Amino acid sequence: MSHLSKSELTKLQQLLEERRTELEQHFSSNGAEDSLLGDSLTLSTGELSSVDNHPADTGTETFERSRDLSINTSLSEELTDIEAALQRIEDGTYGICEISKQEIPYERLEAIPYTRYAIEYAPASQNSGVRPVEEEVMTPPPSGAGQGRQEHSGRFDDAGAWEAVEDYGSASSPVTPPGQDTEEEDS
Numbered sequence: 353m354s355h356l357s358k359s360e361l362t363k364l365q366q367l368l369e370e371r372r373t374e375l376e377q378h379f380s381s382n383g384a385e386d387s388l389l390g391d392s393l394t395l396s397t398g399e400l401s402s403v404d405n406h407p408a409d410t411g412t413e414t415f416e417r418s419r420d421l422s423i424n425t426s427l428s429e430e431l432t433d434i435e436a437a438l439q440r441i442e443d444g445t446y447g448i449c450e451i452s453k454q455e456i457p458y459e460r461l462e463a464i465p466y467t468r469y470a471i472e473y474a475p476a477s478q479n480s481g482v483r484p485v486e487e488e489v490m491t492p493p494p495s496g497a498g499q500g501r502q503e504h505s506g507r508f509d510d511a512g513a514w515e516a517v518e519d520y521g522s523a524s525s526p527v528t529p530p531g532q533d534t535e536e537e538d539s
Contacts, residue, residue, distance in 0.1 A: 355455040356447050365441055367465045368434050375431045379424075430466070437466040449473055 356364070440446040447456050449470040456470050469475070 356458060356461075360458055361441070361446070364446075364461055364465050365438070367462075368437055368441075371465070372431065372434045372438070375427055375434070378427060379431075433466040433468075436468075 437446060447458075447461055448454070449456055450468045451473040452470055454470050456467065460467060460471055467474070
């Protein structure tokens with residue numbers, strides 16, 4: 353801990369304690385860490401039935417519950433990391449990389465006060481480079497798919513666009529098939 357001055361350590365501890373308070377308020381304002389997320393869909397939404405007038409309503413509720421659970425899980429893990437960082441401050445091991453035993457620079461600690469690793473030893477993101485398993489069984493698109501769309505993009509994005517579609521009529525005019533004259537035009 354010798355690489356951190358007393359004022360730097362105090363500032364980092366204050367950042368950790370402020371964030372811990374924010375997270376604890378988040379969980380207490382929701383009633384519990386996973387408030388109503390473990391209950392049935394009917395109980396958590398307050399609906400009399402999970403079979404609604406429109407299936408998308410249930411899909412939306414399921415998505416919202418899944419998102420909330422994911423957010424709460426992530427915030428819970430962050431709270432655990434903050435508690436561990438505060439304990440490391442008390443133990444005198446704060447700011448030391450757990451893998452390399454090197455000092456973690458103050459700038460990194462200021463950005464992520466609860467980090468346990470120097471940037472060179474930080475674990476890679478769980479999703480980096482991993483493709484969905486579904487891609488292993490998907491059929492690739494036919495060769496050349498999408499090429500014509502790129503070649504012709506913007507075709508009607510010019511001054512002549514109206515003239516190109518005018519023959520098909522509009523909401524205020526009758527529709528006459530292209531190439532057919534009306535009786536009024538022949539007279």
